[in-house]
Amino acid sequence: MAEHEFASAVDxxxxxxxxxxxxxxxxxxxxxxAGLAAELxxxxxxxxxxxxxxxxxxxxxPDLGPVxxxxxxxxxxxxLLEYSLLPVLVEGLEPDAAGxxxxxxxxxxxxxxxxxxxxxxxxxxxxxxxxxxxxxxxxAGELVVVAGETVCLVDAAAPGVRTEPVDSADPGVxxxxxxxxxxxxxxxxxxxxxxxxxxxxxxxxxxxxxSGLAQGAFERTVTYIGQREQFGRPIGGFxxxxxxxxxxxxRVAGLRNLCAAALDDAGEASGADLExxxxxxxAHAAEAAVRVCEDAIQLHGxxxxxxxxxVSWYYxxxxxxxxxxxxxxxxxxxxxxxxxxxxxxx
Amino acid sequence: xxxxxxxxARARSWLAEVEPPEVPLDLDERFAVLRRWQRTLFDAxxxxxxxxxxxxxxGLTHAHQLVFVEELVRARAPQPIGLIxxxxxxxxxxxxxxxxxxxxxxxxxxxxxxxxxQGFSEPDAGSDLASLRTxxxxxxxxxxxxxxxxxxxxxxxxxxxxxxxxxxxxxRKQAGISYLLVDMSSPGITxxxxxxxxxDREFCEVFLDEVRVPRSNLLGAENEGWAIATHTxxxxxxxxxxxxxxxxxxALDDAVDELRGHGDLGERARAAVGRAHxxxxxxxxxxxxxxxxxxxxxxxxxxxxxxxxxxxxxxxTVLAEIAGLLGPLRALPGSRPAGLHSERWAHDHLYSRAAxxxxxxxxVQRTIVAERxxxxxxx
Ligand SMILES: Cc1cc2nc3c(=O)[nH]c(=O)nc-3n(C[C@H](O)[C@H](O)[C@H](O)COP(=O)(O)OP(=O)(O)OC[C@H]3O[C@@H](n4cnc5c(N)ncnc54)[C@H](O)[C@@H]3O)c2cc1C
Numbered sequence: 001m002a003e004h005e006f007a008s009a010v011d012x013x014x015x016x017x018x019x020x021x022x023x024x025x026x027x028x029x030x031x032x033x034a035g036l037a038a039e040l041x042x043x044x045x046x047x048x049x050x051x052x053x054x055x056x057x058x059x060x061x062p063d064l065g066p067v068x069x070x071x072x073x074x075x076x077x078x079x080l081l082e083y084s085l086l087p088v089l090v091e092g093l094e095p096d097a098a099g100x101x102x103x104x105x106x107x108x109x110x111x112x113x114x115x116x117x118x119x120x121x122x123x124x125x126x127x128x129x130x131x132x133x134x135x136x137x138x139x140a141g142e143l144v145v146v147a148g149e150t151v152c153l154v155d156a157a158a159p160g161v162r163t164e165p166v167d168s169a170d171p172g173v174x175x176x177x178x179x180x181x182x183x184x185x186x187x188x189x190x191x192x193x194x195x196x197x198x199x200x201x202x203x204x205x206x207x208x209x210x211s212g213l214a215q216g217a218f219e220r221t222v223t224y225i226g227q228r229e230q231f232g233r234p235i236g237g238f239x240x241x242x243x244x245x246x247x248x249x250x251r252v253a254g255l256r257n258l259c260a261a262a263l264d265d266a267g268e269a270s271g272a273d274l275e276x277x278x279x280x281x282x283a284h285a286a287e288a289a290v291r292v293c294e295d296a297i298q299l300h301g302x303x304x305x306x307x308x309x310x311v312s313w314y315y316x317x318x319x320x321x322x323x324x325x326x327x328x329x330x331x332x333x334x335x336x337x338x339x340x341x342x343x344x345x346x
Numbered sequence: 347x348x349x350x351x352x353x354x355a356r357a358r359s360w361l362a363e364v365e366p367p368e369v370p371l372d373l374d375e376r377f378a379v380l381r382r383w384q385r386t387l388f389d390a391x392x393x394x395x396x397x398x399x400x401x402x403x404x405g406l407t408h409a410h411q412l413v414f415v416e417e418l419v420r421a422r423a424p425q426p427i428g429l430i431x432x433x434x435x436x437x438x439x440x441x442x443x444x445x446x447x448x449x450x451x452x453x454x455x456x457x458x459x460x461x462x463x464q465g466f467s468e469p470d471a472g473s474d475l476a477s478l479r480t481x482x483x484x485x486x487x488x489x490x491x492x493x494x495x496x497x498x499x500x501x502x503x504x505x506x507x508x509x510x511x512x513x514x515x516x517x518r519k520q521a522g523i524s525y526l527l528v529d530m531s532s533p534g535i536t537x538x539x540x541x542x543x544x545x546d547r548e549f550c551e552v553f554l555d556e557v558r559v560p561r562s563n564l565l566g567a568e569n570e571g572w573a574i575a576t577h578t579x580x581x582x583x584x585x586x587x588x589x590x591x592x593x594x595x596x597a598l599d600d601a602v603d604e605l606r607g608h609g610d611l612g613e614r615a616r617a618a619v620g621r622a623h624x625x626x627x628x629x630x631x632x633x634x635x636x637x638x639x640x641x642x643x644x645x646x647x648x649x650x651x652x653x654x655x656x657x658x659x660x661x662x663t664v665l666a667e668i669a670g671l672l673g674p675l676r677a678l679p680g681s682r683p684a685g686l687h688s689e690r691w692a693h694d695h696l697y698s699r700a701a702x703x704x705x706x707x708x709x710v711q712r713t714i715v716a717e718r719x720x721x722x723x724x725x
Contacts, residue, residue: 112614113673116683133678169692170677230474240709297699301472301707302497302549305542305700312543316696323674329614330673 006048006059007066013043014074023075027313031077031172032139038099046083047095054087055095061088061201062263065208069259072212073219075313077172079103079136080209081202086144089198092153092187096141103140103156105178107131108199110323111330120180122147125188127154130179137176138165144198145185151194152185159183170320171313196275203278203325204259204266207285210321211255214289217296217314218252221245225299241299248295255288276338283331286322293318353410357417360390366423371689373546377427377503384426384458393432393456397440402453408640412588419592430499431455431462433585435508438578439527442566451506451527463504465495465528465552466575472497473710475510476519476572480554482511482526488558489513489526491534494551497704501537501550504530508578509554514569525571527563534558544696580646582705584636587657590701591633594664597694598622601668601686608685615684618667625667629660648718651711658702669695 017039026033040046049064050056064084071080079101086102087093093102107119107129120129127147137143143154143161154161160183168175225236225245235241262281269277293315297304304311326334348356364386367379387393395411397403404410418425426432436455439447454460471478480493491511501507507528514522530537534557539547566574598619605615636653669691675681679689702708716722 110674113675113683116675116681132681133675166681167679168677169679169689173677175678229470230472231477232474235473238709240712244709294699297543298702298708301703302467305703307541307543307545315699316543319692320677323672323676327670327673329617329670 004063004066006063007070010045010067010070011074014070014076018074018076026077027075027171030168030174031079031170032136032174033078034099037078037083037101040078041083041099046080047087049084049088051088056088060267061085062267064205065259065263068205068208069212069215069256072209072214072317073216075172075213075216075310075317077317079139081205082136082140085198085201085205089194089201090144090151090153091189091191093142093144098141100141101136101139102142102144103134103137103178104144104146104198104202105131105134105137105154106144106146106195106199108146108195109133109325111326111334113323120145120147122150122152122185122188125152125185127152127180127183127185130177132177133166133175134163134178135173135175137163137178138174143178145180146195146198149192149195151189151191151198153187153189154180154183154185158186170317172317172320193271196271199325200266200274200278203282204262206321206325207262207278207281208259210282210285210289210318211252211259213314213318213321214252214255214285214292217293217311217318218248220310220314221248221296221299224303228301235299244295244299248292251288251292255285255292258284272338276335279326279331279335279338282326283328283335286326286331287328289318290315290322347406348410350409350413353406354413354417357392357414358421360392361417361421361423364390366421369424371693373548380424380427381458381461383424384428387426388457393426394436394440394452397436397452397456398448400445401440401448402456403440408643412637412640415589416592419589419596422596425589425593426458428455428458428461430464430504431460431506433589434464434578434582435462437581437585438508438525438574439565441577442525442574444562446562447527447565455506460505461500461503462506462508463498463501463530464578465498465501465507465509466578467497468494469496473707475575476523478510478512478523480509480511481515482513482524482559484513484561485558487561489561489564491526491528491554491557491559493554495554496551497540497549498537498552499549501530501552502539502547504537506530507552508565510571510575513571517569520572522569523571523575524568525565525574526559527565528557528559529563532557532559543699544693576646579705580650583650583654584640586705587636587653588633588640590657590661591629594629594661595626598626598664598668601671601691604682604685604687605671606685615671618671622664622667625660625663629656632656648714651706651714652719654706654711655708655715658708661701662698665691665695665698 047056048059049061052058082101107117118130118132140156143156145152160181162179163176165176228235262277265277296311300309300311303309367383370376394403395406396408399405468478482489482491507530509526509528511524513524534555536553537550539550541547672683672688675683676692681688717724
């Protein structure tokens with residue numbers, strides 16, 4: 001499936017070393033498996049886009065897209081976004097000596113639920129506030145905090161930082177609530193566009209991951225309906241099933257193409273364009289991936305409703321990622337607002 | 347016979363006085379609480395209202411049953427735990443059972459003392475149920491049963507199972523099937539719970555290895571179980587449609603109550619509630635027809651399949667709209683985004699995906715509609 005150089009290496013490795021029992025174990029542990037994190041770091045996957053002089057390979061950021069698609073397709077979970085994206089964008093965020101991931105404390109993962117999530121404010125270098133849902137905060141060494149539009153860095157163990165793990169319904173992610181009581185940031189970054197850039201790239205990579213989830217659920221389904229027999233023949237032979245599978249196939253291809261195009265455009269884009277490109281990809285991914293997974297469950301019958309079937313994990317993962325950095329409803333509104341208020345390019 | 351108005355008033359005042367239990371989310375706790383609740387309902391005479399008196403029922407009509415379900419839900423009281431017995435299997439035993447079977451089995455089914463399960467589906471016989479292979483061979487006063495069932499809800503808690511078996515492998519698919527009432531504590535039965543994507547372990551794989559079942563536990567005649575199975579599935583669809591309608595109505599009311607006073611979602615909440623509301627009205631209109639058919643006792647018709655399709659769709663729409671309002675916080679079960687209980691709505695939304703699979707999948711219902719209602723060619 002993977003046409004991309006890195007992505008096919010990732011695909012090969014995961015097929016050999018991850019698919020099967022191991023994946024199930026990681027999924028059952030809410031996505032945090034220190035052994036897996038160390039292994040992927042060792043393979044160099046986290047530092048693909050990190051500059052060469054900082055120990056990485058220095059590939060352009062859009063090349064991470066196909067890798068995230070493979071992560072989705074193989075149901076790889078854990079702080080992938082945090083490990084791979086944050087050190088590339090955030091100056092001064094050095095790799096952790098103990099291999100711990102950084103965490104992104106961002107009350108801006110959503111517009112519509114902002115009030116439920118909390119907020120953080122910055123006065124001078126001092127942070128105050130709380131965010132109710134931070135991915136992998138309890139595992140993190142360094143916190144990248146977005147306060148208003150300013151990004152700053154805080155040691156997770158700094159005085160005044162409180163991290164309380166909370167239950168997670170996302171099989172890929174351990175969550176914590178993070179609060180700051182007059183915490184002093186050790187670095188405050190002056191780049192005013194950084195927060196927007198982090199969010200846009202998070203959105204794009206999540207869209208790619210969702211595209212992989214849809215792809216994986218679809219592949220499982222095609223195999224299943226070719227094997228499962230009822231009424232003396234494979235259920236894939238019934239027109240009702242064929243039609244659903246054909247719809248899924250079109251949705252999966254459409255989403256993959258949109259992600260590829262968005263990654264192409266994103267390399268060059270900046271500011272408002274990057275925002276629009278990433279929002280468009282994520283809006284479509286949120287809706288299409290969930291829909292494909294629902295059809296996948298439907299075509300697996302009772303089996304699809306169990307945790308023994310991969311499709312149920314794809315579905316719960318897709319549902320969890322759908323709302324992270326905007327679901328279709330929220331993003332459509334943003335896109336609409338952008339298009340209505342911005343000047344048309346000639 | 348007590349008039350419907352009198353009956354409703356009596357049900358309402360009883361429900362106002364008794365304190366209905368809170369339903370825990372944890373499956374085991376939920377089971378225990380709802381089983382006690384079933385006993386309370388039974389002792390007060392509210393279960394099996396339309397069943398015969400010798401079966402421990404109320405000797406009233408389906409209309410009374412319906413009124414009680416409405417009042418129960420209206421009072422925010424939960425359903426009893428033994429729904430498979432009460433709605434699915436019980437009506438068939440009452441209709442096709444011998445006097446002894448009715449007398450011995452049904453009062454305990456009603457009281458919740460015996461939990462029942464429905465052993466129809468097999469690993470290779472789901473939509474194509476009539477291809478089932480679990481064998482029952484007559485041997486003296488018993489059948490010896492060997493085979494495997496799957497997706498059997500509550501099998502690990504059940505004392506009894508309504509089991510479809512093949513008694514004559516030589517006959518055509520539907521013929522040669524018999525309907526056995528099997529004591530789950532018989533030697534040779536193993537039930538292994540399967541974890542559902544909701545996290546619950548509500549259904550099981552059931553292995554039967556040379557299980558001896560007394561011939562007196564045959565329901566109806568040998569090799570004529572298919573007609574009874576059809577009756578069982580028909581009761582399941584009819585009763586479940588009506589109950590789900592009221593339950594969904596209450597679920598939407600609950601969600602609206604939770605959302606009130608949280609202005610944050612504004613336009614979005616309005617759009618979601620609007621869409622869910624429209625879907626509910628569609629279901630309501632549809633089930634009026636169902637009620638009329640149920641009261642007239644018309645028996646199974648392809649219109650039941652239309653009902654089921656409408657119900658699936660509405661159930662999935664309503665719960666997807668509500669759960670959609672959890673946004674990214676659906677991943678945090680302990681959160682209350684916009685006032686909504688994240689864990690409850692995420693759970694109920696996942697469960698809604700089963701609606702188009704169990705009791706005959708949406709595709710199978712579409713085929714029934716196309717062939718039997720629209721008269722399109724079969725095959
Ligand atoms: C939550 C839950 C509880 C359940 N509880 C019970 C229970 O208590 N007792 C019990 O006996 N069973 C129970 N079931 C099983 C249920 O009845 C079966 O899952 C259902 O009949 C579908 O069978 P299957 O799972 O084998 O799917 P399959 O029959 O393999 O179907 C897979 C897919 O193929 C499609 N398909 C199959 N045949 C055709 C066709 N001819 N034309 C078009 N499409 C077709 C189906 O629509 C479906 O999308 C339960 C299921 C669930 C999900």
